[in-house]
Amino acid sequence: MTHATGRCLCGKVTYEVTTDPLWVTVCFCHFCQRATGSQGLVEPIFDRPAFAITSGEPRCYTHVSTGSGKNVFVHFCGDCGTKTHLTFERWPDRLGVYAGTFEDPGWFELSPNNTKYIFLDSAVRGTLVPAGFKTFRQHAALPDGTPLEPEVLDEVLHVR
Numbered sequence: 001m002t003h004a005t006g007r008c009l010c011g012k013v014t015y016e017v018t019t020d021p022l023w024v025t026v027c028f029c030h031f032c033q034r035a036t037g038s039q040g041l042v043e044p045i046f047d048r049p050a051f052a053i054t055s056g057e058p059r060c061y062t063h064v065s066t067g068s069g070k071n072v073f074v075h076f077c078g079d080c081g082t083k084t085h086l087t088f089e090r091w092p093d094r095l096g097v098y099a100g101t102f103e104d105p106g107w108f109e110l111s112p113n114n115t116k117y118i119f120l121d122s123a124v125r126g127t128l129v130p131a132g133f134k135t136f137r138q139h140a141a142l143p144d145g146t147p148l149e150p151e152v153l154d155e156v157l158h159v160r
Contacts, residue, residue, distance in 0.1 A: 005054070006102040008082035013056035015084060017097065021045055021108050025096070025140075028127065029119035031063065035074065035083060039124045042099040043086070044108050051085065051095050058084060065090075068143045090145065116140055116150060120157070129157040 007014040021044035032041035058075040065072050071089040076082060086096040099105050116134040129135060134150035135157070141147050 004102055004104065004107050006084065006097065008056070008077035008080050008084055008101065010077060010080035010082070012079050013058050013077040013082070013084055014054045015051060015097075015101075016054050017046055017051050019046060019050040021114070022047065022094070024099075024108065024110055024115040026110075026115060026117045027119055028117070028123035029067075029139075030122055031065070031072070032119075033122070033124070036098070036100075039127055040119075042105075042110075043096040044099055045094055045096050048087070048093055048095045051097070067139050070143075112152075120159070123159045125159055127157075127159040129153060129159075131155045131157075 002020050003016060003018055005014065005016045023045050025043045025045060026040060027043060028040040033039060035041065056077065059078040061074040061076065063072045063074060068090055073087040074083055075085045075087065082101060083098050084101050085098065088094060112132045116136065117129050118136045118140050119138055120129065120135055121137045131153045133153065135153055136148060136150055
């Protein structure tokens with residue numbers, strides 16, 4: 001059985017996951033850019049029962065998505081401010097983890113079989129998106145949750 005652990009910067013909030021991710025989303029939307037202070041977010045997605053807080057009590061910030069109009073719940077350490085995971089009004093049975101908070105941020109697979117790149121229209125200059133992966137100019141689903149068809153790149157995309 002898969003077992004991976006993670007924590008906030010100060011270590012007061014810790015967590016574990018007990019399965020591989022259902023899939024991995026690499027997101028370049030403005031929300032993820034602001035939330036990470038980076039070009040975007042690598043976000044493995046899990047069924048909620050596969051994730052557990054093992055110490056500490058994360059705080060929660062509620063953000064209304066500009067795309068869906070639904071709440072996104074950002075869970076973070078009240079002491080150091082590190083965001084550890086996201087839950088969603090739109091998908092109440094799913095949870096996304098800020099990949100950089102895992103003890104080993106590279107423990108899970110990123111492959112064309114399990115990874116999608118979204119919000120390419122918001123990607124910052126210099127972003128590279130590998131060939132062969134599912135990509136979306138915006139979100140991968142309509143506001144009602146209906147999945148959209150991906151574009152699969154034939155070559156590496158270098159955002160200029």
